[in-house]
Amino acid sequence: xxxxxxxxxxxxxxxxxxxxxxxxxxxxxxxxxxxxxxxxxxxxxxxxxxxxxxxxxxxxxxxxxxxxxxxxxxxxxxxxxxxxxxxxxxxxxxxxxxxxxxxxxxxxxxxxxxxxxxxxxxxxxxxxxxxxxxxxxxxxxxxxxxxxxxxxxxxxxxxxxxxxxxxxxxxxx
Amino acid sequence: xxxxxxxxxxxxxxxxxxxxxxxxxxxxxxxxxxxxxxxxxxxxxxxxxxxxxxxxxxxxxxxxxxxxxxxxxxxxxxxxxxxxxxxxxxxxxxxxxxxxxxxxxxxxxxxxxxxxxxxxxxxxxxxxxxxxxxxxxxxxxxxxxxxxxxxxxxxxxxxxxxxxxxxxxxxxxxxxxxxxxxxxxxxxxxxxxxxxxxxxxxxxxxxxxxxxxxxxxxxxxxxxxxxxxxxxxxxxxxxxxxxxxxxxxxxxxxxxxxxxxxxxxxxxxxxxxxxxxxxxxxxxxxxxxxxxxxxxxxxxxxxxxxxxxxxxxxxxxxxxxxxxxxxxxxxxxxxxxxxxxxxxxxxxxxxxxxxxxxxxxxxxxxxxxxxxxxxxxxxxxxxxxxxxxxxxxxxxxxxxxxxxxxxxxxxxxxxxxxxxxxxxxxxxxxxxxxxxxxxxxxxxxxxxxxxxxxxxxxxxxxxxxxxxxxxxxxxxxxxxxxxxxxxxxxxxxx
Numbered sequence: 001x002x003x004x005x006x007x008x009x010x011x012x013x014x015x016x017x018x019x020x021x022x023x024x025x026x027x028x029x030x031x032x033x034x035x036x037x038x039x040x041x042x043x044x045x046x047x048x049x050x051x052x053x054x055x056x057x058x059x060x061x062x063x064x065x066x067x068x069x070x071x072x073x074x075x076x077x078x079x080x081x082x083x084x085x086x087x088x089x090x091x092x093x094x095x096x097x098x099x100x101x102x103x104x105x106x107x108x109x110x111x112x113x114x115x116x117x118x119x120x121x122x123x124x125x126x127x128x129x130x131x132x133x134x135x136x137x138x139x140x141x142x143x144x145x146x147x148x149x150x151x152x153x154x155x156x157x158x159x160x161x162x163x164x165x166x167x168x169x170x171x172x173x
Numbered sequence: 174x175x176x177x178x179x180x181x182x183x184x185x186x187x188x189x190x191x192x193x194x195x196x197x198x199x200x201x202x203x204x205x206x207x208x209x210x211x212x213x214x215x216x217x218x219x220x221x222x223x224x225x226x227x228x229x230x231x232x233x234x235x236x237x238x239x240x241x242x243x244x245x246x247x248x249x250x251x252x253x254x255x256x257x258x259x260x261x262x263x264x265x266x267x268x269x270x271x272x273x274x275x276x277x278x279x280x281x282x283x284x285x286x287x288x289x290x291x292x293x294x295x296x297x298x299x300x301x302x303x304x305x306x307x308x309x310x311x312x313x314x315x316x317x318x319x320x321x322x323x324x325x326x327x328x329x330x331x332x333x334x335x336x337x338x339x340x341x342x343x344x345x346x347x348x349x350x351x352x353x354x355x356x357x358x359x360x361x362x363x364x365x366x367x368x369x370x371x372x373x374x375x376x377x378x379x380x381x382x383x384x385x386x387x388x389x390x391x392x393x394x395x396x397x398x399x400x401x402x403x404x405x406x407x408x409x410x411x412x413x414x415x416x417x418x419x420x421x422x423x424x425x426x427x428x429x430x431x432x433x434x435x436x437x438x439x440x441x442x443x444x445x446x447x448x449x450x451x452x453x454x455x456x457x458x459x460x461x462x463x464x465x466x467x468x469x470x471x472x473x474x475x476x477x478x479x480x481x482x483x484x485x486x487x488x489x490x491x492x493x494x495x496x497x498x499x500x501x502x503x504x505x506x507x508x509x510x511x512x513x514x515x516x517x518x519x520x521x522x523x524x525x526x527x528x529x530x531x532x533x534x535x536x537x538x539x540x541x542x543x544x545x546x547x548x549x550x551x552x553x554x555x556x557x558x559x560x561x562x563x564x565x566x567x568x569x570x571x572x573x574x575x576x577x578x579x580x581x582x583x584x585x586x587x588x589x590x591x592x593x594x595x596x597x598x599x600x601x602x603x604x605x606x607x608x609x610x611x612x613x614x615x616x617x618x619x620x621x622x623x624x625x626x627x628x629x630x631x632x633x634x635x636x637x638x639x640x641x642x643x644x645x646x647x648x649x650x651x652x653x654x655x656x657x658x659x660x661x662x663x664x665x666x667x
Contacts (some may be wrong), residue, residue, distance in 0.1 A: 102196030
């Protein structure tokens with residue numbers, strides 16, 4: 001450890017990224033996530049019901065229980081993950097970079113320095129339009145893995161963030 | 174023709190007609206071959222020969238007309254600091270590229286082009302539509318001249334001292350050259366297991382087809398041999414192993430010789446140039462600043478010969494997100510050292526301490542590769558005694574394999590550089606300059622959190638480097654340092 005700090009740490013105090021300082025996503029975004037799960041649930045139940053009606057022979061109780069319990073578990077799991085994971089989602093704009101964090105089981109934090117951003121996009125899906133939310137997508141030269149998307153921002157904030165970032169990009173060119 | 178005047182719209186070489194024609198034939202064959210095949214096998218349709226001759230001639234004439242029109246409508250020229258390419262007769266297309274966005278100009282030559290003495294010129298840009306900017310038939314001398322003009326045009330735009338640029342005709346320095354003996358060594362030391370598997374997959378398919386067709390006859394001829402083989406499974410396995418080993422060694426050898434024949438790595442000013450190939454000759458220029466990462470690899474057999482396999486990873490151009498790789502199949506450690514110094518400067522990393530991944534990484538690998546398959550198959554097979562034997566061997570083998578992975582997984586970091594090592598049986602190193610980083614990712618599962626471990630992903634324009642399972646505090650420190658370094662570095666990543 002000591003050896004390591006000697007070789008790397010030139011500046012006295014590197015600026016740290018603190019989890020608590022992140023901006024939370026808009027609460028309305030949680031509603032969108034719920035609606036998505038609900039749609040998924042509807043499709044799944046529809047498919048299951050058609051399957052059970054169309055099938056002619058009667059299934060053993062055990063098979064029936066498995067067929068019904070797997071989707072139920074899946075949906076309960078996704079609801080739980082969404083509710084518990086939502087407070088962990090957040091973004092942070094610092095002087096020189098932009099970060100986004102997420103993940104309940106696997107926590108992920110990704111940071112893109114402003115001087116590496118290629119261009120910025122504001123997107124709005126159908127659901128998001130109803131709730132007046134937008135997402136900001138940041139492209140770098142690093143390919144899909146390093147692109148960054150911040151969902152669930154109030155449309156106005158998303159626009160502001162975009163113009164702020166565009167300004168930062170032009171500074172570096 | 175030898176001194177290209179780029180201000181006027183120019184067509185490609187007349188020989189291009191032949192190339193366009195042959196490409197047309199190829200395309201039509203690709204589209205119509207199932208139809209043709211069907212017709213050939215249904216002989217009765219050929220009763221009326223005249224119609225087929227007529228259709229053949231019609232297609233032939235149409236292809237010729239297509240070639241001529243395509244040729245006549247294919248122009249390129251430079252005006253207003255832009256390279257302009259026009260093509261197409263039914264659907265006209267104009268491609269425009271600002272000269273300063275041209276990254277590199279490469280040439281390629283396949284067998285036919287070698288016979289005609291023309292080359293394909295590829296203009297690589299930092300933007301989109303890169304794949305479209307190809308001129309398939311240029312006289313070689315013309316192409317070289319054009320290559321130089323486009324390149325120097327770009328340089329002159331940057332700096333005003335035009336005189337200097339013209340005065341100093343930079344000399345090319347030969348860095349690496351592979352003669353046939355080297356290629357032989359390299360071919361033998363390839364990863365035969367991988368080639369073997371491909372051969373096996375292909376061989377199996379071909380075998381099935383051949384079997385279908387010649388089933389009756391094959392039985393007559395090879396009855397005895399097949400009988401003997403199927404009666405002694407051990408002999409069969411050994412025979413197959415030796416057979417596929419020989420075939421894959423031969424294939425590796427041929428592949429290496431064909432692809433890397435007369436391989437040369439040259440350096441000129443701020444770019445490397447790679448020339449190689451027996452049938453398909455390629456001539457690739459890599460500007461140094463476009464190289465994001467240097468990878469080198471050695472395996473158990475390669476180590477005996479002291480051979481390393483080199484890969485230059487270049488920046489991905491624009492939306493066309495395909496990593497460009499230029500590789501040298503083999504080089505000696507002195508070449509490797511030379512290239513490393515050339516790309517990264519003085520080697521400060523080798524003396525720095527190695528940070529290995531935590532032992533817990535081994536556990537995860539072993540659980541995933543060993544215990545998972547075991548636990549999932551056990552309920553179905555637990556009655557078989559052979560299963561328990563195989564399961565034991567499998568668990569032991571995956572433990573050994575995971576251990577090898579753990580022992581080779583480390584990284585070394587310095588103020589401006591990072592190098593990571595990974596591998597199991599062979600070992601691979603990746604090195605990059607820290608300012609090439611595009612973004613950084615910190616990952617931590619709840620299992621890692623309990624043990625204060627984390628993983629890092631460092632993304633650059635040609636891919637990413639992963640540092641798995643290191644101390645959380647170190648990971649955070651590196652994370653912050655990398656951001657600090659990238660944000661304060663004034664150097665452009667490309």
